[in-house]
Amino acid sequence: MSAIITAKDLVKKYGDLTAVDGISFEIGEGECFGFLGPNGAGQTSTVKMIHCVSPVTSGSLTVAGLPAHIDNRVLKKMTGVIPQEITLDNDLTVYENLIVFSKFFDIPRREAKVRIADHIKFVELEAKRNSRISQLSTGMKRRLLIARALLNNPRLIIADEPTTGLDPQARHLIWQRLRQLKAQGVTLILTTQYMEEAQQLCDRIVIMYQGKILKEGLPSRLIEDEIGREVAEIRIPAEEDAKLIAQLEGFSSGHERVGDTLFFYCKDGHNLRHKLVELDLPNTVHRPATLEDVFLKLTGRSLIE
Amino acid sequence: MNLSYRIGHVFFRNLMSYKRFVVPTFIASLIQPLFYLVTFGIGMGAYMGQFGGKSYLDFLVPGVLVSSVMLSASFECLYGTFIKMIHEKLYDSLLATPVSAEDAVAGDIAWGAFRGLVSGTLMMLVAMVMGVSPVSIPSVLLLFVLMVFVGILFGSLAMIVTSFAPNFDFFSYYTELILTPMLFFSGVFFPLDRFPGWMKSFAQFLPLTHAVAVARAVFSGVYPRGLVANFLVIVGLETVVFWAALKLMKRRLIK
Structure with a gap:
């Protein structure tokens, strides 16, 4: 398996605060890789550097052979992000949210319409196509975030705590969708605090604490070895x-x-x-x-x- | 600086959301300037006699017009942008796409300028109904161009304020201490030539003064000497604040 992401001595500082403290890892193409850690352990900062919205303080980080950088439009074009916070456009409908986002990715209108119809179906929101965001439940909003993240047919998907605040039904639906994407060969990076989620989805995980990687490996091996x-x-x-x-x-x-x-x-x-x-x-x-x-x-x- | 045609995508997003608010924003952006025209123009104008051979209302309209552009563009880039940035977190999702921080901010400034243009145009129509019209068609077209420049200028200034704003209350400093006083010192309501010297000099530091001077000239078709300087001040200042707005907002958006 060839590596799509390589990090070496990666550091992220916000002023005096060191959020990521010299970590190194490799993520293979098509793998589902999980960053686990308590709040503030540095996993969100790490994925933000990977999807190029936060500058690297020091060390190196390459994605698909290119250096991760906030102005790297090529990487942003091939990455889909399911954010931790619900960042949907409340002024727009479900459909309009997706149309606007497909424009951000320069997807031609005709192609966008086809993809939007597919993705709305994929996340089971057909009935809500013309609803405003305020009329959606949290689970629906999270599903819409997935549909939005798929518009650019990403090679890499980053899911930052994608099931926070969801009921079990909604959570299982999201897990199924993420597994389907992985089966299609997409590389998936997940951050989560739900260990069950990591066990369900991840091929390999790292456990982070205070900006460092404590352990890395297959979930089952880690359990066997540590406990x-x-x-x-x-x-x-x-x-x-x-x-x-x-x-x-x-x-x-x-x-x-x-x-x-x-x-x-x-x-x-x-x-x-x-x-x-x-x-x-x-x-x-x-x-x-x-x-x-x-x-x-x-x-x-x-x-x- | 990482600007691209994607500014247009951000503008498009704003246009999509605008269609739901068109009517309320029309009312909101008309009320205050209309209030000035009616109270000052008609009410006070009755006591003022002639202003350079014309009624006071004729004097007032161009200044009120650019003021309404200023206010609309400012409010859009203060409150509108702040809501999108902090409450709706729209910038967060934008930055994860090929739209850069500069594209996003410039798109919002362009949007603020457009909102200013809409307000100014409405104002012009109201003035026409009240019997005050620009002198010719070219003068109407020039006014549109001027409104875009004024909108970008004040949109960018507001964006700089937004880049520092910790919360909504912060904007009151700017609107109450800078924008509102500027209305009274820029020759909108009365000519500057009877002000004492120091006040005249002070007025030259206010961007609105220059915008009002240009608007009045274009409106009447009488171009006094020194107008080019007024216009150059607007364009020069605009270039600086636009650049600064992008830099400062980027600093705020990217951590």
Whole structure:
């Protein structure tokens, strides 16, 4: 797989604040690549540099062999952006929003009409074609943002938290559409805080924290390597930790105390489960490990502000 | 500077949204200048006698006309642009397309100038109804050209203010402390020649003074000496503020 995006020692500063602190990564053509991180970890700043709306402070960033730069119209022409915030034109209808945007991309009117009809259908907004934006639900607005991002037949799509604030139905519809696009060979870059979303969509992810990349890899591999297969959450007073840790040693690959809960991670849950039954502890949850465990383990389980 | 024909795309966007607001904006941009024409022109004009062989209303119309261009273009590039930038986040989505920041800002200035042209034209029609018309057809055409220049000038000035504005309230400083006083010191309502010397000199620093002088000459077809200088001031200042507006807005838009 050839790389469509290559970043080397990429830095982004806003005044004194370092948002992206010297990261390097490669994204392959046709891949779905996820940037995960708590708020303010630098993932949005990174994707803004990739789609050329924010200048690179230092380091290098190339997209499709060209340097990313705010005046690089060639790159902007081949990129579709599904923004985090709803940036639709409230003065216009659904159809007019798309017509105006296709003009921004110099798509001839006749061709634009064909694409708009296709895309409105793709995101299931046919019935809302002539509605004003204020008459749409949040889910519909997000779908329209996808339709808008597709107008220029992009080779690269950047989805910055595309499902924030959506109900499960709307979220699943958006995931399906994004997977369909990926199946068509489009490269997809996703930033998200929903670990389930990353697991559903991404081939490869990086976990960012304080402007740096903490870990990179396949979601399933990261879970396996960092956590194991299963997690036991036991709600017991902290004074009993030492005793319990001694009892479960040999069954788990690691443990962590957060607030009122003691977490045990393990590679093979079978023996741990037996031991837990034997100990007959109250308030115990035993479940498969998820990407969320990896995320929380790496970025800390306490609130980040 | 990264300007392209895409300015037209931004203008097109504004035109699409405008069609829903045409009537309210007509009313809004007519009310204040009309108020000046009626109260000052007819009301006060009755006490004023003749102004260089013509009625006071004849004196007043060209100045009020360029003032209405100034106000419309300014408000569009203050409030209109601010809403698009901060509340609607339209610039954010524009910048992700091949439209550059400069294209976007210049497109909005062009739009402000167009809004000014519409207001000025309406004003001209109202004045015609009141019996005051430009002296000839070429003079009407020249007035259109002048209105475009005045619109770009004040649209760009307003854009500079917008590039610094933290919120809506900030605009009151500009409209109350600069635009409104300018109306009274630029020879719109009375000739400048009876002002004391220092005030005459001060008026020369106000861009509206020059616009009013040119408008009055074009309207009447009487071109006094020094008019070329007035026009050159407008064009020169316009070039500088237009350039500055693009630079400053780009600085604000791209972080």
